[in-house]
Amino acid sequence: MRRRVWGVALALVVSGLFLAPAQGAAPPLPPSLPLPLPLPLPLPLPLERWYDNTSTVDLDGAGNHLPASDLAAAGWIPGRAPTVRGARLTWPLRPPGAPDNVRAAGQTVGADGHGDALAFLVTSTGGGEAGGTGSVVYADGSRSPYLLTAPDWRTGPLATKALALPHIGTPDGPLAERARLYVVTVPLVRGREVVAVRLPVAPRLHVFALAVRTGSAGWTGTWAASPSALAAVGPWTDRTLRLVVHTSVGGPRVRLRFDNAFASAPVRIGAASVAVRSAGAAAQSVPVPLSFGGARGVEVPAGAQAVSDPLPFAVPADVDLLVSFHLPGTVTSVPWHGLAVQRSYLSGPGDHTADADGTPYSATIGSWPLLTGVDVGGGPGAVVLLGDSITDGDRSTVGANRRWPDALAARLRRQDSVPRYGVLNAGIASNRVVSDRYPGDGLALVGGGVSAVHRLDRDVLAQTSVRTLVVFEGINDLRDGTTAVEVAAGLRELAGRARARGVRVLGATLPPCGGSARCTAPVEGERAALNAWIRHSGVFDGVLDFDRALRDPAVPTRMLPAYDSGDHLHPGDAGYAALAEAVDLRLL
Secondary structure (H helix, E strand, O other): OHHHHHHHHHHHHHHOOOOOOOOOOOOOOOOOOOOOOOOOOOOOEOHHHHOOEOOOOOOOOOOOEOOHHHHHHOOOOOOOOOEEOOEEOOOOOOOOOOOOEEEEEOOEEEEEEOEEEEEEEEEEOOOOOEEEEEEEEEOOOOEEEEEEEEOEOOOOOOOOOOEEEOOEEEOOEEEOOOEEEEEEEEEOOOOOOEEEEEOOEEEEEEEEEEEEEEOOOOEEEEEEOOOOEEEEEEEEEEEEEEEEEEOOOOEEEEEEEEEOOOOOOOEEEOEEEEEEEEEOOEEOOOOEEOOEOOEOOEEEOOOOEEEOOOEEEEEOOOOEEEEEEEEEEEEEEEEEEOOOOOOEEEOOOOOOOOOOOOOOOOEEEOOEEOEEEEEEEOOOOEEEEEEOHHHHOOOOOOOOOOOHHHHHHHHHHOOOOOOOOEEEEEEOOOOOOOOOOOOOOOEOOOOOOOOHHHHHHHHHHOOOOEEEEEEEOOHHHHHOOOOHHHHHHHHHHHHHHHHHOOOEEEEEOOOOOOOOOOOOHHHHHHHHHHHHHHHHOOOOOEEEOHHHHHEEOOEEEEEOHHHEOOOOOOEOHHHHHHHHHOOOHHHO
């Protein structure tokens, strides 16, 4: 402990951050913290030692607050550490009425760990966005600046919120208005150990928790799906879901990721298992049970994730897995990936996670509820494909795994010139780059997810061992009236944010859509302009020319008939294979 204290102190002295915080003298150090010699200036303190505001009593200075009952109903219980955006953030364990957040005023906060990002649980008050520049101190004495901003707790976008509560507490009683909390991540210098964080000077910025988002060394993502909306189901009471997912790479261990995104209530997973599929809902052998923190099941708070414990289980590449999980309570809505292009299964009453026989699974579904990722031990990392319905595999053969991400994974497995990366499909049908198809809160009236700009952190940067991002979308924006200039600005933002996290970024041109609904002559002009920008802007580390791969040489505004699914917008199986063949693997 003494060595650690001196190490932190030395790092702060070297970095120039070993100074009294802007808001005044620090609280006294706890008596349990041993110091070998008196130090003239305070050490960084745990965040809770800086708390000066009570969100459940008076968050904004006018008596308006977060109702404690709403927080509890969402599963955000004091002391619980929900995982959001891949970071484990502890909701403050405080007595009722005690301060639970700090108004940022340059305080120096103790932190530790290695990772790709620093995550903050935050919101702002006073109307409008609030934030400023802070800095991270590393064990070697170096530091890096960061910009942290948070939207307003009453007016900020729902698309990027971590949690929305149904009420604002006021001195006159609850108001039926959404209260928002956000998780914002900022990049860290990879490979360096964090020892302290200096908060910005921004008194309207409220910080509840912070944590280093640790890297995923030793793991590779083999399958993923992005939540597209919160959907009404069933209701399902005491049912078991058995989802069919296809691996891109294999490994000797496995872990699963579940996401309760967009939800307003927690969901209880009573038990879960994994098995290699035989046929239909039947497993090749008895499914192997998973655990969560050593327990058989887990409650996932609203807006949070759950990751299963590592399990020794040989996962082959290029096979279907059966991921089964029991929902013991009554579930009326779930976050899901709406277009699976795969049949999965729903049982009758009871926990059937351990059944090898598929007989209990009497119903089928065409979506992937709750499950968002499967990771395997080892491997070189993953490529994430961010896209719309073309990446999602719309119009490909159901259950045949003929989406272009599947075909790309097959190409990688057949060669030895580049690493055999995992391929993670982050496509969402109807998704757009710069505007939300789904608002990010409440039951979905339409699918399509929040915009690529709004979902980048959750669906790409928080993925397991992401090495390269391929951005392939924009046609839905253009067909809905967004200009090429506006889409290009969104693509530039995506590339800049991903590269700031050390991720290589490839851009893909948009194939023609002549003959399809809303693909008018003006839209074609915007598509041509956007493709020219993608090819020549220099924003990307490489370009995949999917326009050239699919277009008809005789009629360049239309897809080659052999590749067309028939709707003139989506390729069929042959077209998806052509997209995968057009990828220069060396660019990955």
